[in-house]
Amino acid sequence: MRGVRCINDVRTQGEVLEGGRVVDDERAVIARVRAGDVEAYAVLVRAFTGLALRAARALGAGADAEDVVQQAFFKAYCALGQFRDDSSFKPWLLAIVANETRNTVRSAVRQRSVVGREATLREAEPLIPETTDPAVAAVHDERRTALLAALEELSEEHRLVVTYRYLLE
Template identity: 75%
Template sequence: MRRWEGTLEGGRITDEGTVIARVRAGEPEAYAELVRAHTAVALRAAVAFGAGADAEDVVQVAFLKAYQALGRFRDGERFRPWLLRIVANETKNTVRSAVRARAVAGREALLLGAEPRIPESADPAVAALAGERRGLLLAALGELSEDQRRVVVYRYLLEMDEAETAEAIGCPRGTVKSRLNRALARMGRLIGAAEGGGERD
């Protein structure tokens, strides 16, 4: 057995199945490869789901729970959607009903840390408009139902494809499409209302 089969390439693991098999075979230190490969996206997910300042704690607990449940991980399944499902559930357990009450400004500040900064040379008017637009998007995201918010976060903030989103949510791809369509339509109405006054149905 080649010890380093499945090592990281550009932040991704070339063969997660091999790494998971090594952990199951009694090589727990191999789990660090999965942690390194998925920490950034797990943190982004925790923040997007409303963990705020608790995001790092949520991610640490999620990785621990994933490690403890690795024996039940199905061969052939992708690790990232499975992990992000755990992150989403742990975020929900941590913040419970406080997700909707969390200030949009606080969530925006945390999300900005994971995004590229606008270059100083950029036109200030363009930068201000981009910041205002981001604020409107985050406010609209906060008004969605939990199911709709999850599908938008997975598809657009975490840049997961439709199949991965369906795996992470645990539903058919058709459900992802319908939830996404309803969520985007609602967000469009909310943003239009914020820009022009009054939500239109």
């Protein structure tokens, strides 16, 4: 289809993909959920989990990203009655993920010192394969540290803009 761009199993024109095939129209899936079909919500969860995880990590959730996303999907499910039918599910869900991430980060800041937060970020990073050149790994680590430091210096509003634009397409 010309002009339709797929991002993480969700077509931008409202078709929900699962396993590479079109499952249903987003609005139809939401209507089924509202009608009591709990299993239909699983289609939305499968379609948007990857994007929601990337958003939570990019916004600073770190090791708590999976918990943030789970809580966001739960809140979205509970608030589905307030979802406007003329809206797209993806930005609505990402707003919930952003709010949930913000709440989690604020709570974590109160509970941990700066040193503790840095340790958490380090633990959340994937292990570097043994086959990787140590010099390449060091450069990668330095760039990641510089990027995270630069994002931390931005205001929350600017950090959201940069994250949405460059990390979440």
